[in-house]
Amino acid sequence: MLEREGALAFWLLAPTLALLTLFIAYPFVRGVWLSVTNSVVGVPGDFVGMKNFTKIFDDSIFRTAALNTFIYTAVTTVFKLALGLWLALLLNRSFRGKSWVRAFILLPFIIPTVLSTLAWKWMFDPTFSVFNWLFWKLSIINSRINWLGDPELAMSSVMIVNVWRGVPFYAISLLAGLQTINPDLHEAAAIDGANRFQRFWHVTWPLLLPVTMVVVLFSIIQTFADFQLVYVLTGGGPANATHLFATYAYQIGIGTGLLSEGAAISLAMFPALLLVVVFQLWYIRRVENR
């Protein structure tokens, strides 16, 4: 019996394994090889061990990029979760035009990142920004807000766009989760005297936790490896203030042609991500087995 299951499993998994081996495992190994050589574009290079890694850890821009990536991921995830959950709770009610709203709010998530980010870039433009106009008209500011030119503000601007993009995804996924919760449970709790907040905390949230953790997990992975958003909005600037692992790896590897260093930077992302993911998986298992 077990044998037959094993055989069936093999066939079912074969296409997946073939594709992933060919297009991920094999290039990954080659990528690792790149990171321990001193290849530059067009020149295969020789083995140099960990030299690339020591070089990048010495690099102040790399350390900035690393810090940025962690902060970027952490802050945006918190906001996306909070706002997404709030929106999901709002959408869970019935109201007129609900299906239209549900469809339209997904737009930020659907539209290709590059294109929507360009729209934001236009909205943040130092000379033509519509936000500056708005705040100016409302007398909140007197002189222009330098959305993308001020290093601290630039990071916030990038995070705003990421949150804007991610909230619909969180909202819809959490909404689906909310809708699997039996309303009888809420009724029972209400009869027992629980107010709205208590019902949420003791009934909704625990039941939502599995879905939440999965959503958060995937969001973290994507955000950590984010490239397009920063690339389009700021290119990593001003003066490297918004560089993430991926954008810096790209600039070094492709921009400067130092392929091995670029590969090393990309690879440096991997352990941190692995740690975060392992922790979350462990947490999910714990929740599931409860």
Place this chain on the structure above:
Amino acid sequence: MIEGARWKKWLWFYLPMGLFILGLLFPFYWMLVTTVRPDGEMYRPWNHPLYSPFWTTHPTFDHIKNLLYETLFNRWMWNTMFIAMVATLISLFCGVIAGYALARLRFKWAGFLGTGIFVTYLVPQTLLFIPLADIIREYHIGDTPWALILTYPTFLIPFCTWLMMGYFKAIPKELEECARIDGAARWQAMVYIIFPIAVPGILSAGIFAFTLSWNEFIYALVFLSSPEQKTVPVGVVSELIRGDVFFWGPLMAGALIGSVPVAIVYSFFVEHYVAGMTGSVKG
């Protein structure tokens, strides 16, 4: 009191909802206005007395015409659609059967493979694309849609598998056992009993895969070179940002038109998806 309740509803529901909708959709409104705004009006600084961002008095279709007739935008739309659909189908196929295998079958390597597939999701694209370029070249699929169709599943399959695993785990084992008792083979039970129940999950995985394919940039930028082969994100960014001048008009037109069809398809499926989810709970 009736008045009190209404006030509460406004504060706790309508106001936040309105703010969310405004915040999420304003950029699209902005895109729309920019698309029909003539150039002369567009390039006025924000503290210019005549700055009128929210509407335009001389709407023009020039930008849209420019986009559709003087660039290869239509071709890019077709390319992107084709690549996204085929990549999604491949990923769904692989993900569904792999998810089933990992969730329902018992065999020695299940845990290891499950984790392995998931780990591949973590590998960043910025690491892979140089070695992948070599592989693409070796198989002679450079500068064709197949370069993307075969590489996109690398980040689509893990997610589809994971999602489907969740769905399959939630389906009670009794259903399969009943079918098996009735004489069906294992795979028949899988295809005829389990898969139909998991359709909402399959749909949502498919939607997600489709969106991710549509969105992808790096691989498309690197593996495709001829203008006719490009996808919408790459084409718009490379052809409409001509050095000193961002052609914001056609750019926003492209952004808008590029997302409308996807949004329509999506909204149709979202209905189905959420209905399916609630249905599966009640049923």
Place this chain on the structure above:
Amino acid sequence: MAIFTRRKFLQASGAGLAGILASHQAPVFAQQSTVHWIKWNDFVPASDELLRKTILPEAMKQLGMKINLETVNGNDLQPRVTSAIQSGSGPDVFMLFNNHPHLYAASAVDISDVAEAIGSAQGGYYKLCRSNTNDGKKFMSVPWAIIGGMIAYRKSWFEEVGYSKFPATWQEYHEAGKKLKAKGRPIGQTLGHTFGDAPTFSYPYLWSWGGKEVDEKGRVVLDSKATVESVKFMQAFWKDAHDEGGLAWDDTNNNRAFLSGTICATLNGASIYIESLRKPDQYKTEKGAPLKSDILHSPLPKGPAGQFGMHTFQSHMVPSYSKNQKGAKEFLKWIHDPKNFDAWFLSQKGFATPTTQVWEKHKMWDEDPVMAPFKVAGRLGLTPGYAGPANRKAAEVLTKYIITDMYAKAVQGMAPEAAVKWAAEEVNKVYAGT
């Protein structure tokens, strides 16, 4: 419903996959050869149009080859080149900026025959052309054009604050800028990671104070009193006279800012002026006159160590992976032939200066006095890595934006000495490596 067995599926997919691979094996058939040319999206769109509609069809006729032109956004050009070289397939002729040919020297075809022929037939190359494209032993690429960078400024505004001629020194420029910023018309300059405007400002600015990355012997001498002076000056200069949004600008922001009348001067190619010529009704001064009548050009002001300029340089390389090297070389020879280059040059209206000296005598330069300063851009320009040799290391420093970042960090608040020290360390790291 069709019975769908595992076996049938595997057969079908296997056949399908084989079919895919088979159909994309390029069949070897005797056909006209093709040359795939990739260049940037020209800042003067009219030139690309001319290429596509007139010049290239003519070339195809005369040479009997198919020529595919691909244009890419300037910032995306280098990534395409890198991945093409790495994967060993792609364009046959690609355009490179500044001293990038040094980065790809190992993958370039020796193109000295084509380059030397053009040079000697046209009065010789400018010095900076050689440094960018020649590694001392051979030509790695064929010089194409120099995009002269000058300060475009509003004549009337400078006159209003007392400068009938453009400020001659940095101090004067600072004074003028301060007065103009007080009137809401600051100078606009990018200190971001752009391949055009930022380096063409930061490098000559550094040189004009006497600072340099390396000396003639190749030693890193960036950390010097002159450099620190230049950074100190820049901090005050930026705050008093510049539009501080410039830190986030790319190569297009200053164009738009200037054309909409928010800045009084900026270092740029001639594209601002050319754009104002293109649409005289759209771009007007606040008094209603066409903007083009109020724009003049000037080289960068003098510093204590002299007056310098650095111009964005373009050349074409034929990669060694190309399967049609012969065709590529033929094409390059053809397009540099004055008969054919002339039309392209005219369409540029002076935005690009050719790389050989004979073109200085072209009568186009006499047509518009506003464009006159661009004529001699080639003669006066220097290359990154000055005063050392222009080589791969200088190219690396350029692509890492170290010099530009030095100033960017300082205007954001870092102490001048610290900024210079940081930059010098980074440059040292580059020059210390192999």
